[in-house]
Amino acid sequence: MSSPIEGTPIDGNAESKNDTTDALPGGMTRNHSNAARVARMPTEWNAFEYNMRHKKRGMAIIFNHEHFDISSLNSRTGTNVDCENLRHTLETLQFDVVVHKDLSEADIHQEIRKIANSDHSEHDCLLISILSHGELGYIYAKDTHYRLENIWKYFTAPECPTLAGKPKLFFIQACQGDRSEGNNTLSRTETDSSDDKSKECKIPIHADFLIAYSTIPGFYSWRNTNKGSWFVQCLCLELKQSAKKHDILTLLTFVCQRVAKDIDFESNSNDNPIKKQIPCITTMLTRQLWFYEK
Template sequence: MGSPIEGTPIDGKAESKNDTTDALPGGMTRNHSNAARVARMPTDRYASEYNMRHNKRGMAIVFNHEHFDIPTLKSRTGTNVDCENLRHTLETLQFDVVVHKDLRLTDIHQKIENLANADHSEHDCLLISILSHGELGYIYAKDTHYKLENIWSFFTAPRCPTLAGKPKLFFIQACQGDRLDGGITLSRTETDSSDSQSMAYKIPIHADFLIAYSTIPGYYSWRNTTKGSWFMQCLCQELEQNGKKYDILTLLTFVCQRVAIDFESNTPDNPIMHQQKQIPCITTMLTRLLRFHEK
């Protein structure tokens, strides 16, 4: 039997025997389990798009945080506008939407564990959105902070096999630090012109995730107290206008465009925070195009 870092047979043909890993010193790895795990194939092997023809679109869970037990965290005025806009938008895309307000971390974990243990066999996908305060690497529940990995790791293929091979989408409205983006002005110059196969196959357990953050690591995320956060405003606008027209990465590209171009902070009484910009950050492990076709 070959070593764990050698190529393994695919379609009956061995891949290169020279495959290796960036392993820990001494050849150790953090995951020593090689047990065979099998889940139902929801999409043909080389399909270009995810199968969105199940009986239901899927669950959409929104964790909305306005008030906190932590004295240093201010109430997030405007988040309820985000929450209601997002609920309406996701319902138009035929998601079954459930909103949880101001939960403590133990309650969040319980909701997530129950969701991961549910049967998603007849669902196209899963969507989870978190609206809260945050800092680099952490998001806040009502009573403490946690890493996003503590949420999405419940939905890896071995832990939630009925979502294996299906899209798992996370939309995060939260700061990722306290840095500011002053932006740069672009001006036109004189030189500018005006003008399938159905055979069984193995996938990584972390495949088919997409995580969209409202801002890049290290930076503030802006929220208007009456209209809601910049990111959620743009996300809802794009999903409502083009959610059944474009694939999700195209949609999120236009969300980034809207946030980047259409918004600038307006705090003239605080010059340091005035006229600042923001750009969302998309992390994708999707393996196919995702479109919310009409059911």
């Protein structure tokens, strides 16, 4: 029987050794101040949808962590499957994808600052995905942990004006704690079968962010060592099948549904009760987001 921190019960029809989690120990934070700047509004003020008809879709950055210099952290077998699946999926959506493997905290922040200082004027949006170990509020680089807010703070409107008013999407595959999500049985029901008069607009500096976590705060996130994590498997499947049919929040609702309901995404063993997982979506989007074909 595996240790609680590794969590290796059966992932549906897979063998118990194929599932593991992305949990681990705490960290520190840094303060950061934002200076006000004026940015060009990329979308009509009263528009229901984001302007996704710029020249380019935008940058998609994947920080993939498999091996660590920290003795308490196991290698994340299966993360390269996630990374390749995500890379291919995002390329089909016309993102310019860049993958970084096993970077240190300093190198991650160097890359993030470089991206934030780039000109995104001709881009629809920005997407960043982090695949790593984590715990509540923290995620691991190769050498140490850091707060997730230390990544997205660089893309607020004052810090990155050419992304102001544009979607900033973050997909986080990592544990947010060391608790396992249980399950509950539900019985079936009998019925189953305005004019804009202002030339200048003010928006909150944290508007237009979407952060999709693989699990809820305090809980494990499961990863199959052969097929990749439950969350990334479902995310890529929905993006491939539904990105042209649904807005991003509807699509992510279906991702949550797949992770929560699909029998392939539950841990099971003779020694432990079935464990489930549910992703957690934090949205500050102010419009609908559609991935229209370019």
